[in-house]
Amino acid sequence: MDDLSSKKGAVLKTDEGVYAIRHHRLFYRGLTPLRHGRQLQPSLVFLHEGLGCTAMWHDFPARVVADTGLCGVSYDRAGYGRSQGASRPRGKDYLHVEARETLPRILECHQIEKAVLIGHSDGGSIALLAAAACPEKIIGIITEAAHVFVEDITLAGIRDTVAAYEKRHLEKRLARYHGAKARELFFAWADTWLSPWFRDWNIEDVLGRIQCPALIIQGREDPYGSTRQVQSIVAGIGPQASPLLIPDCGHAPHRDTPGRVRRAILEFIEALR
Numbered sequence: 001m002d003d004l005s006s007k008k009g010a011v012l013k014t015d016e017g018v019y020a021i022r023h024h025r026l027f028y029r030g031l032t033p034l035r036h037g038r039q040l041q042p043s044l045v046f047l048h049e050g051l052g053c054t055a056m057w058h059d060f061p062a063r064v065v066a067d068t069g070l071c072g073v074s075y076d077r078a079g080y081g082r083s084q085g086a087s088r089p090r091g092k093d094y095l096h097v098e099a100r101e102t103l104p105r106i107l108e109c110h111q112i113e114k115a116v117l118i119g120h121s122d123g124g125s126i127a128l129l130a131a132a133a134c135p136e137k138i139i140g141i142i143t144e145a146a147h148v149f150v151e152d153i154t155l156a157g158i159r160d161t162v163a164a165y166e167k168r169h170l171e172k173r174l175a176r177y178h179g180a181k182a183r184e185l186f187f188a189w190a191d192t193w194l195s196p197w198f199r200d201w202n203i204e205d206v207l208g209r210i211q212c213p214a215l216i217i218q219g220r221e222d223p224y225g226s227t228r229q230v231q232s233i234v235a236g237i238g239p240q241a242s243p244l245l246i247p248d249c250g251h252a253p254h255r256d257t258p259g260r261v262r263r264a265i266l267e268f269i270e271a272l273r
Contacts, residue, residue, distance in 0.1 A: 014062075018083075019075075021105045027082035028075040029054050030110065031065045042114035042139055042272075045106070046074035047123030049145075049252070050189045053081025055177050060254050060262075064118070067262055068269045073110055077102070079185055081177055086184070090192045092201055095122060099129035107137055116140040116269065120252065121147070121224070125203065128233065131214070132206035140272050142215045142265055144253050145222055148232050149202040155194060157223040162190050207236025214241040215268045219249030219256060 015030035046061045048054065054074040065072040077098060078085030091097075103126065107115055115138055119127035124146025131138040147154065165171065165186065174182035192198055216233045218225065227245060234241045244264055249256045 019106070019109045021109070022078070022102055024078040024083060024085040026075055026078065026084075026102075026106075027054065028073055028106070028110075029061075031062055031072040033065050033069050033071065042070065042116050043110065043112045044068070044070050044072035045103075045112070045115045045117050046072060047103075047117060047119035047126050048074065048077070048080070049121035049123055051174065051186065052120065052123070053077075053083075053177050055081060057254075060258065063258075064262060064265055067266045070116075070269065073106070073112075075106055079181060079188070090188060092198060094192070095125050095203075096129055099126045100133045103130050104134060104137070113137070114139045116142065116272070118142045118144075118265070119146065120144045120254065128210065128214075129203060129206060131212055132209040135209070135211045138212055140213050140215075140268065141210070142217065142268060143233070144217045144261070145219070145225055145229075145251050146216070146233065147225055147229055148204050148207065148236070149229075150193070150199055151226055151228065153226050154224050158190055158193050160223070162194075204232055204236055207233060208238075210237045210241075212240065213268070213272065215244060215264060216241055217244045217246065217253050217261065217264065219251060219253050220245050220247050221249060222251045224251050 013032040015032070016028070018025045018027055044064060046057055048056060053076045057074055061072050061074050076083035117127035117130060117138060121144070124143030125148065127141045127143050128146060128148065131141045170186065171182050174186060178185050214237050216230050218227065218230050230243045230245060234243050246253050246257050246260060254261045
């Protein structure tokens with residue numbers, strides 16, 4: 001059975017709004033668990049993938065909040081989902097900017113003193129960069145399908161997705177979440193990763209500065225990255241990092257094997273307490 005019964009109760013409150021950060025209006029959703037009205041620390045912060053947004057997490061954040069009894073927040077990066085802003089142009093440091101400038105402002109706006117970051121794909125890379133840059137704020141990170149360098153398998157997977165863009169009606173599907181921004185967002189993502197100037201993008205140099213525990217998750221059938229990503233991240237962080245490679249699982253473990261991922265997250269959080 002690929003489900004996990006909550007030990008902590010259902011989500012009591014959902015709080016949605018917009019913050020003005022770095023000249024953009026960014027949508028957020030806060031989740032508060034049913035726990036006798038006590039505000040618990042740390043808080044969980046969900047960081048979406050390169051084509052994702054808060055809505056595309058579906059009910060996963062709410063379930064993790066209920067499992068752990070911790071408050072949570074997710075937000076849409078500029079140009080994504082219900083946030084304003086443009087997806088272009090992007091520099092080689094676009095993930096660094098998110099980790100070092102935008103995310104700390106999100107934590108400040110939510111008065112989060114201690115955070116556990118849960119990041120998927122680009123969000124996982126942002127989590128790694130943020131943990132290296134803000135060790136006083138980040139007490140744990142959980143990544144899914146994070147990248148720390150560009151691989152041939154990554155580029156091949158993106159090229160296949162670009163080739164299937166019209167055939168699979170991807171714009172229509174993305175527009176359900178991103179509205180009129182869908183096409184621009186898709187090609188900002190694809191063109192950045194496929195550009196020759198991005199080929200040597202690499203963030204392995206920051207891994208040794210990460211001081212907090214880390215759970216590094218990846219599906220063994222991920223079409224956008226090999227197990228070399230996990231090996232590099234774990235080796236770079238050191239003994240406080242643990243790998244979790246999930247068989248019969250693709251690029252989104254929280255969608256492909258939600259129960260397995262939720263159990264792993266709960267065990268990780270319990271070990272932090």
